[in-house]
Amino acid sequence: MYVVVRVKLEPSAEDAAALGATLHAVNKAANEVSRTAFAHGVKREYALRKLTYAGLKERGLGAQAAQHVIKKVCGAYAVLAGQIRSGFLRGERRRRAESKPIAFRPDAAHPFDDRCLSWQLHAWTVSIWTVHGRKRGIRFSCSGGDLEMLFAHRKGETDLVFRDGMWFLMATCEVPAPPVAEPNGFIGVDLGIANIATTSDGARHVGRGLNRHRRRQAALRAKLQAKRTRSARRLLRKRRRREARHARNINHRISKQVVAEAERTGRGIALEDLSGIRDRERSHRSQRAILHSWSFHQLAEFLEYKARRAGVALVRVNPAYTSRTCADCGHRERTNRVSQARFVCRSCGVVAHADLNASRNIARLGEAAWNAGRESRVPAASP
Structure with missing residues (x-):
């Protein structure tokens, strides 16, 4: 499995200027290559x-840099095609995306291979190609665990990223994943907005604090945007991605706890598959911001990669009717879900928290899916 390690660069003013000029040059070249690809349908x-390599060399890019610019453009169009095939882009959004060439920001991230970037891990420095020549001895900083990961598993390309006035390297590490252990049951995980995650063991990670944080950040952004002053714009830049970082940290903590519990008890994780829910749901205008800021996909991705690193089985199940079905007797009825938090079975009379009841149904579906996957599909031999 692949793990991305982020290290922070500490370049001098001269080296930082060279890195900035490099990003601007390669992204300007990528935009030209993208226009050529769009115009010729290639x-x-x-x-x-064959169409663009000679022109990139004439611009002063090295051979490897030119190759990476072309690969970057092809990769962007491949992602666009995949989004269209999956239905992620449709209607007006698809028409707009297909009507013009893909554009790259001047400071968009750019990949470097081992010929363009070399690591001196013992010295905590890197050497990197720039449009102003090779820059050597640029220091970097990271945690001790990340440095050990780089020593043992770094492999492949590294992305140069400029974000909020700081320089980072995103290094790819190929870590051998342990074999998935045979699960002794499953922990069901119900994802939601009021409760970010509820497990079938009864653990409930409430979303009240995160939702309050988001409302406060939205109000502060609106207040600063209304001022239209230089200091207000400076504060807005400073606070960029603060809400996203806060939500990411919460999702990391939740996923770590769930995977640790599954690993400790020898169970697997059953997770509801919410793909396409934003297209399916018809929410009131006042609720759209809450629905579209719901980071369920990120939490699911964190659970998936942490489970893979721990050797814990994880299956995704269809969540249809899990909130209306009684986990005790199996009776399904719409009126069983009395409110957001309350579940009352009309058949057996059991009363439970609605999310806990749904997570128990998800755990049962996960176990059924795992057992169905283990069953042999080979027809029985004829007598």
């Missing part, structure tokens, strides 16, 4: 290289 790497 999205494959070999065919696009």
